[in-house]
Amino acid sequence: MTDLAILYEHPAWFVPLFAALDRRGIDHVALRPDGHFDPADVSAPARVVFNRIAMSSFLRADEHPIFHAQALLDHWRRAGARIVNGPEVLAIDASKARQLSLIASLGLAIPETRVVHRIADVEAAAATLAFPLVVKVNIGGAGAGIVRYDSLEELHAAVADRTLPTSVDGVLLVQDYVPARGGTVTRIETLDRRYLYALDIAGAGTFDLCPADACQVPGAPIAMVSADPAPDLRQAAEAIARAVDFDVGGIEVMIDDRDGTPRFYDINALSNFVAKPLDVLGWDPHEKLVDYLVGLAERG
Incomplete structure (x- = not known):
């Protein structure tokens, strides 16, 4: 048995x-969530199996792997594998409603939100x-x-007209539009449940604020700079x-320009890290991620 497998979907x-x-x-093996x-x-x-299944996978394939992967990762865990960002983490990643409930339960501010599963209840x-x-x-994913x-x-x-957004699980969030101060959100990345680095991200009229090159929307690029969040924001993340129970992941927060309240609004178990990290951060977080994965594999 090899020490490390990466289960991924994005090319x-x-x-x-x-x-x-x-x-x-x-030594590692790259696995795709296909077949049976x-x-x-x-x-x-x-x-050790590292889960890299993206919520935005439904944008790339109607037969997306999100729910299949939850069962597959749970199965491999029962077979004795240490799953990095396991099925419970994937389940939280796959529900913005659950994310907001969890964040609010910690006493942190979120955008005011209502969760519905019927179009008739939206208004x-x-x-x-x-x-x-x-x-x-x-x-969702990639701002979709x-x-x-x-x-x-x-x-x-x-x-x-039935032109509302549609979720692959049928659930929608009706949410206050929060004007982010300076048009900027902060993405705080964590590794082994501790602060790793942060980015301030500004989008040109887009909700797609993914920091990877492959996510950027043609004609609406995003601007990213290294950030140093206040201690209370780091502690909250x-x-x-x-x-x-993140092994690795990003948490997004914005400062409500109306009253200065930090509002946490998104949890990303798929942390693909910033594009061109040496230019943006001055160091490559993949090296620390690899250290973490190797440590898990050595401990068995």
Whole structure:
């Protein structure tokens, strides 16, 4: 049995990770979530399996692997593998509603939100909020499935025309549109439930604020700079990481320009790290990630 397997779907995001493993001569196997698995098979592909399944995979394939991967990772764990960002983490990643509930349970501020599963309930949910607001899908990625509505009339027309966003699990969030101070959000990356680094990210009229090159929207690039969040924001991100039981992941927060409140709004178990890290950070976080993975494999 090999020491390390990487379960991934996106064709480009993990090239830097594989390159870092190859540079250090670390034996590993790259696995795609395709084909089939036998639930009676008691073997695992490696001692450590690193889950890299992206929520945005539904954008690339109608037959996406999100739910299949939860069962597969749970199966491999039962077979004795140490799963990095295991099935419970993947389940949180696959539900923005659960993310917000978890964040709020820690006493942290979130955008005011209503969760619905029927289109018929969207307008009633919106009536409890102020406009502008956004409707977003429960399972999203790369900014997909988020639409801003500036009036109840505009939202009513979308409901009537059935042009609202649709989530692959049928769940929608009706959410206060938070004006981010300076048009900037902060993404705080964690490793082994501790602060790793942070980025300030500004988008040119896009909800797609993914820091990987492959995510950037043509014509609407995002600007990224290294950030140094205040200690309370770092501590909050670490508290979220512990509550989710993140091995590696990013937490996003924005400062509400209306009152200065930091509002945490997204948890990303798929942390693909920043593109061109040496230019942006001055160091490559993949090296620390590889150290972590090697440590897990050595401990068995």
